[in-house]
Amino acid sequence: MSDKILDVKGLSGGYGDITIVRDVNFSIGKGEVVCLAGRNGVGKTTLMKLLSGSLPPVTGQISLNENDVSGLNAFERQQKQISHGLQEQSVFGGLTVRDNLSLTGKWGKSPLVDRLLEAFPIIEKRYDVQAGKLSGGERKLVSFCRALAENGLITLLDEPTEGVQPENIERMGEVILEQAKQGRSFIVAEQNLSLIEQIAHACWVMDHGELKSLYPSSPDLRGYVVKDLLI
């Protein structure tokens, strides 16, 4: 088996008759962290949904460890170790933080959970609080911790830092890099340049539903991301 974990060929998809993601091709290696940048509305979340299985592809093939998972739904892909903390299905307001974390069955006593609690002590302090009463940033931390605790081969994170304070963003980056060293791969749709610079082994920019690689092909990651994102 090669070190390639995820291989995507000719992936397209969208909503009804509208195609958002167009003919996307890439592969990701074991332990690789890829950041996905791009302006609002270009299709980053749609690509993440196509990868997680919450949106069925119109064309294309997604292979995980050389097995075709394109026809599997989100739950089945999760069983195959594609973990995700995506925006919409993130955190249920009527459940406590502890119950939200326990939904995947992976929030038990483990070194990984201990590490997450050490990085984000606020989580344990909020265990018995209903998630609907959390701040936006705290909900993002719950979603992040749950996705990380799943310990999947590949973890998809959609704007994990939205509303999160800088020191916690830096800790998110530290945890991602530690996990990547242990062989986990990540795709992180993200606009926060500090996090991108902290964690990215590669960075892609999405534009009109198509992907182009910026880094490491460009030596000036910040310059190129800023130019592509903000102008």
Ligand SMILES: Nc1ncnc2c1ncn2[C@@H]1O[C@H](COP(=O)(O)OP(=O)(O)OP(=O)(O)O)[C@@H](O)[C@H]1O
């Ligand atoms: N459920 C939906 N039904 C129809 N169109 C949708 C749906 N969700 C998103 N879109 C459209 O698809 C396009 C891409 O949206 P998407 O959420 O993938 O962009 P994004 O790059 O993640 O944006 P952001 O950075 O703002 O989160 C947008 O034009 C959006 O209006």
